[in-house]
Amino acid sequence: MIQWRPDVLGEGFEQLTFELGADDDPAFARADDGDGGEGRSARPLVSTLVRSLPAPLSVWERLTRRHRDFEDVDVLYVHGWSDYFFQTDLASYWTSKGARFFALDLRRYGRSLRPGQTAGYISSLEQYDAEIEFALAEMRASRPRSQEPRKLLLLGHSTGGLVLSLWASRNPGIADALVLNSPWLELQLSTRGRQMIAPIVNLGAKFSPLEGIPQLDYGFYMRAVREVGPKDEVAGINPEWKPEQSHPVHAGWLRAILAGHDLVYRGLKIDAPICVLLSCRTALPSRWSEELTRADTVLDVDDIARAALRLGPSVTVERIDGALHDVFVSAEKPRSDAYARLDRFSRGWRRALD
Template sequence: MIQWRPDVLGDGFEQLTFELGPDDDPGLGDGKGATAGESDAQQPPVLVGTLIRSLPAPRTLWQRVTGQRRDLEDVDVLYLHGWSDYFFQTDLARFWTDRGARFFAVDLRRYGRSLRPGQTAGYVDDLDDYDAEIEFALAEMRASSPRNAGDRKVVLLGHSTGGLVLSLWASRHPGVVDALILNSPWLELQLSTRGRQVIAPIVNLGAKLSPLEGIPQLDYGFYSRAVRQVGPQDEVARINAEWKPDQSHPVHTGWLRAILAGHDRVYRGLNIDVPVCVLLSTRSALPARWSEELTRTDTVLDVDGIARAALKLGRSVTIERIPEALHDVFMSSVEPRCDAFDRLERFAKGWRRAIG
């Protein structure tokens, strides 16, 4: 039986935990797994996902009497977070619900609300495994659709790695959703296409021999520092440091192999059959020391490389470049954040009116 319960984000948000079967994490029991509480040595953790929802307020009496409808009342949105992340962006949810849409988000297996004791945080060795979470969420969204609601439109909204996952899924499942919105999607490696092709054989071999072998990473916590400094402070104050650490979760060869395989599929060209909107900063930086300039740029991805890769997603791709935006454009300082929401609204309303 479906059992929604109050979410950690408070009023207006609920969560639903769903099981995905026994956990086959290769790191279980070897001391390499991340924990989110006290471990249970007797029972291996169950693999779970978590669906979060925020529903729009009912129409006012005046709206009902006059027959007025909000712009996106027949729209459902499904959000997917990025690497070393989880869903906490309440302003983003309210953007949609204020316009009448229903908003859903998934904390994927081994992330955030779905991370269980002993599991290797964020680990997966095939991005297609996330089909289970996406399809559960879409099924629940359909099952919980308001009566007499008619044909509801579905928008997929992905950030960073979540944008890569949703792009691959949408290409493999034509005709299921109606639009795809990507917030700084991780569509190509920071080392460029050539760099990815050079390291891929080494990573693939390492993943076969030891999928949980650690890979050195140069995350100095600058992006998290920038978010804390300029992001919306009510959201920043709620960030769970175990679920979204200042420095990202450890990177393993098995996981990186899955990411590189996803990048290669994008490079070869996807066939997404719905309009795509890509939101990106205008600048990137990969610094070795902190400066205030890092509060006005993407310090995670090569945004120019992402913009080029985005053109291979499908037949209709809109690229929005936002000056002074961070990696998560909706966590930027006030001016670029407002710019990002304005561009999102322009796309969402224009798309909705265009499809009738």
């Protein structure tokens, strides 16, 4: 029986684990199992759903018929690469307005990462459909029986923004809105660079999916997060789930990402309104400087802004001065600006549905 249990984030947060079947991690296929011959089928593959629910209205609030703006809204959050859900302030933003907040730690990430697994590995982004649909089924099943169907807002950061964009395009009519926080919609080498390296990556992934791909990560992004981000959230980050330097990149995983980028380039057909939140600037992290605390050091934000216009017919792009790659863990001023932009979009979206 599936049961909610206390989450590592403490009071107000619970988690639920979904079993996804046998793990197809290629590292297991070539490893000496040493487990009595059960092999890969004995390796757990799971995803984890975290929830935070709004406080019930007081007797006085009910008597005076107070209504919070998002009482009939569910939010589903998906994290980025080398990451997991830890942003408690983001959850509080939604629950304070009456929404139910849910977050997925995808397979082989964060709460869902199991010993021996290749962190973050996936061979196709469509494989994430399983946990997204598990999450949505649980969200539907757990809504109060007296309520009408709830509105669904998808909220994705970085790679999670790419995953949710592709999912929403393949599954029209389910999401009512998307909010994308620095979504990874195009490779940092630009469209032409991606198209040039894709055949090489695809060939390598076919024969050696775990072949390592060189990357330059000096840990400067995490240093910036620790210097300017919300202190309570930053202090609680699990370094095994969100390391100072990102997880190793493998050819099979990169092939899946490039395929997703190509679909975005060709144009998606997301039928819900979209808000894309981005920093105003990109900074190349070749050496540490204070500039890295005021810019996106992961993506080329101008390329992402252009790619965002290919997602669907209704896209709002919000550029935030001084924001980091995760706009909601930026310094206080750009972080407040990000929440103000989010508030403006979400309130307008919700009222337009009435």
